[in-house]
Amino acid sequence: MNFSELTTIRVGGPAASVTEARTRAELIAFCRAHPLTAGAGTAPPALFVAGGSNLLVGDEGFAGDTCLVRSRGVDTEPGADSVLVTAEAGEHWDDFVASCVEYGLAGLEALSGIPGTVGAAPVQNVGAYGAEVSDTIESALVFDRLTGDALRLLARDLHFGYRTSLLKRTAAEFGQPRFVVLAVSFRLARAGESAPVRYGQLAGRLGVEVGQGAPTDRVRAAVLELRRSKGMVLDEADHDTWSLGSFFTNPILRGRPVPEGAPAYPVTDPTTGRAEEGAVKTSAAWLIDRAGLARGYSVGSGRAALSGKHTLALTNRGGATAADVLELAAAVRDGVEERFGIRLVPEPNLVGATLPA
Known part of the structure; x- marks a missing residue:
């Protein structure tokens, strides 16, 4: 089984070992069989996959154990x-x-x-x-x-x-x-x-x-x-929806103004629940569009492209690889940084995948 079958963007290499957890008890059993120990990186890796709408796995796949979360009720x-x-x-x-x-x-x-x-x-x-x-x-x-x-x-x-x-x-x-x-x-x-x-x-x-x-x-x-008007509802027949939704988070700016004309929203401090003073959130889609990266923009093979409906979605136009998506993401990130000095951060979970420097 490949991760191209398990993710909404339909890219990613093979899953070495897959367990399907159809009940809460089966999910707990997988967790118990894959414990963590203190210290990052000290346990064999395990990957939990549900809808696959926020996951980008590299073309080499994942060599550890994968759990498909399918518990219902x-x-x-x-x-x-x-x-x-x-x-x-x-x-x-x-x-x-x-x-x-x-x-x-x-x-x-x-x-x-x-x-x-x-x-x-x-x-x-x-x-x-x-x-x-x-x-x-x-x-x-x-x-x-x-x-x-x-x-x-x-x-x-x-x-x-x-x-x-x-x-x-x-x-x-x-x-x-x-x-x-x-x-x-x-x-x-x-x-x-x-x-x-x-x-x-x-x-x-x-x-x-x-x-x-x-x-x-x-x-x-x-x-x-x-x-739907933004291509954000998955449609098997429409490649413009073969994406991970919003690929970049809306950046939070601290100690600097938002670009002229850009949207600005308050930021809530997660520890206090109050608006964070001196922090403003702006729109990643606005930045991408104003950086000259229009809908449909692509690089390299063209198999991955910005959605024709929404610049925040990176889409698989057919036959794209994880490398194609990462190349496009890096070009978008770099284009925004060059224009505005703001470095966008990916929202999806990247496994065995890194944006080119």
């Missing part, structure tokens, strides 16, 4: 005004969001159409259209591969930030996940109306003011429509 605990919804790590994210909207639960509707699984969502604190998954997560049940214990981490323990969390930071420390998500619990409102809409483009599409709500089903439909 959703439980609910009704409350007076809200419902605690717990989903297993392998639940398909958009199917889960759709079911919550269908049953009159509000809080996740702006995150419709994001590829991947429930277990991956808290790792990088996925977000879109002004919403983040941390807005509704109450806790995550995780397995600690260092101690060999399953434990529940409350939202405050997860130290969420922009596209990051304790889960992501500890994975970087060890070079592989320390905490493997088993299930996630969300506190969702019993409401036919959405959470306040925070994103101007979405508010305009809905005909409401920023800060107002709208029927959750309308918000979901509008988000899906916007995402």
